[in-house]
């Protein structure tokens with residue numbers, strides 16, 4: 001099935017004729033790489049504006065860290081963090097907004113506050129999440145995670161990680177389509193670092209073309225993650241900017257249509273070079 005040329009974000013259409021940049025805006029005290037920096041709405045809006053000016057095509061607002069070992073945040077607290085920021089961003093910025101949440105209550109409130117994309121790292125597995133996403137007009141990014149953030153990195157095992165992740169995502173896409181969600185609202189994400197060893201992450205990354213072949217836009221989020229630190233010989237988070245930009249360009253070369261990143265300017269440069277010099281991936285055909 002050909003990949004859709006645009007993503008319908010609650011009526012606002014994001015063109016996918018070239019790889020797009022999703023800028024990460026964590027309004028949390030404890031995100032693994034930027035926790036606490038953008039908790040106040042004013043700081044969050046300023047950072048989002050800077051990311052858009054640097055080339056971000058969509059801003060992903062998250063109110064709950066999903067780093068390995070993290071504890072869930074009550075939905076009331078998550079709402080308190082994200083709704084004021086979404087409301088301010090909707091008034092201030094011209095780009096679609098994404099809500100990074102697994103809770104149906106937060107999905108519904110965030111879409112009402114202006115989010116045009118629901119980004120669920122839990123693959124819509126929470127009770128009510130599939131219905132909440134399908135009932136909205138928002139685009140939906142479904143991500144694969146093995147287990148929960150609290151325990152997912154404790155010896156994750158697969159018989160064939162690529163086949164199992166693609167199978168899960170294909171089933172989720174089919175479930176959404178069965179509820180009447182059109183293809184141009186669905187994005188798939190293999191979930192790098194979410195219940196995967198370095199070897200699993202490498203196999204998934206090198207196998208991205210197989211996920212792309214399912215026919216839905218693929219989102220890749222490896223920005224600043226420990227897999228990059230491991231490749232660089234246990235490099236700390238602050239030293240992973242170049243690696244994150246390179247990985248974004250490589251993902252685009254495998255056919256990813258959205259890259260979720262913290263360092264937007266570096267990524268924009270890397271994607272520009274990839275477009276100019278990299279192997280061209282067949283353009284979307286619809």
Ligand SMILES: Nc1nc2ncc(COP(=O)(O)OP(=O)(O)O)nc2c(=O)[nH]1
Pocket residue numbers: 024026028030031032033062064065066067100119120121141143189191192219220221222260
């Ligand atoms: N679709 C998608 N969403 C994601 N949300 C959070 C993180 C984790 O990164 P970050 O938000 O920077 O950290 P934390 O979860 O600690 O806030 N990674 C992904 C990802 O790979 N794909």
